[in-house]
Amino acid sequence: MKPKIGITTFYERRPHKRYCMVSDHYVRSVRMAGGLPVLLPISPDVEDAAAYLDGLDGVLFSGGEDVSPLLYGESPVKEVTDICPHRDAFEMALAREAMRRDMPVLGICRGMQVMNVAAGGTLYQDVFSQVTDCLGHLPMKMAVESLYHTVSIEPDTKLVAMFGEEPLAVNSFHHQAVKEVGEGFVPTAFSTGDAIVEAIENPGKKFCLAVQWHAEDLTVDHPHFLRLFSALVDASR
Numbered sequence: 682m683k684p685k686i687g688i689t690t691f692y693e694r695r696p697h698k699r700y701c702m703v704s705d706h707y708v709r710s711v712r713m714a715g716g717l718p719v720l721l722p723i724s725p726d727v728e729d730a731a732a733y734l735d736g737l738d739g740v741l742f743s744g745g746e747d748v749s750p751l752l753y754g755e756s757p758v759k760e761v762t763d764i765c766p767h768r769d770a771f772e773m774a775l776a777r778e779a780m781r782r783d784m785p786v787l788g789i790c791r792g793m794q795v796m797n798v799a800a801g802g803t804l805y806q807d808v809f810s811q812v813t814d815c816l817g818h819l820p821m822k823m824a825v826e827s828l829y830h831t832v833s834i835e836p837d838t839k840l841v842a843m844f845g846e847e848p849l850a851v852n853s854f855h856h857q858a859v860k861e862v863g864e865g866f867v868p869t870a871f872s873t874g875d876a877i878v879e880a881i882e883n884p885g886k887k888f889c890l891a892v893q894w895h896a897e898d899l900t901v902d903h904p905h906f907l908r909l910f911s912a913l914v915d916a917s918r
């Protein structure tokens with residue numbers, strides 16, 4: 682039996698209606714890792730989050746909009762222009778309950794930020810205006826499968842067990858980042874040159890790991906990134 686991996690979705694806004702969408706690369710990567718992808722809607726019924734988790738073996742929090750700064754006690758700066766309160770509310774409930782149950786959880790980009798805020802952490806709302814000497818993190822004209830900068834991985838972490846201690850080249854499509862890590866989390870990778878947090882783990886959980894880069898876009902051209910999804914699926918068995 683393949684482990685059922687819930688994947689969060691994002692709204693695609695069109696003139697006549699709204700769709701719940703997900704990049705097929707998340708589905709592809711979970712399938713390649715031996716999991717059964719299950720797309721999760723964005724439900725206003727936050728109280729249903731636990732019921733959704735009852736049918737799953739693990740959860741993948743995907744990328745997308747900025748997490749509302751109101752959720753970590755700040756007012757939005759002018760660079761925050763795209764938040765989705767419905768998605769925030771549902772994913773906060775999902776993340777808190779999944780982590781409380783110690784379900785295997787993997788976060789990607791926004792997903793890492795959701796997990797961190799759900800655990801009481803904070804974010805840089807815009808690294809380019811809030812982090813001194815911040816380097817590039819949002820090369821909008823590059824292909825999603827292109828590697829852009831490197832990250833250094835901390836020893837004695839799940840991440841270093843997957844990728845080793847040499848600098849790891851990753852793609853990058855974000856303007857926000859983890860500032861204060863949430864309860865139980867430790868930063869486990871940093872971008873080379875500006876020390877932006879690029880991965881976090883909760884060592885007290887079975888598998889609770891998140892990365893700032895888009896590993897789902899890399900699993901075909903750079904197959905070693907499939908290790909993240911295989912680790913999630915294996916932990917979900």
Ligand SMILES: N[C@@H](CCC(=O)NCCCC(=O)O)C(=O)O
Binds near residue numbers: 792
């Ligand atoms: N909005 C946050 C998170 C960025 C993110 O998740 N990007 C993904 C773009 C959509 C996709 O391809 O999934 C930030 O900017 O830091």
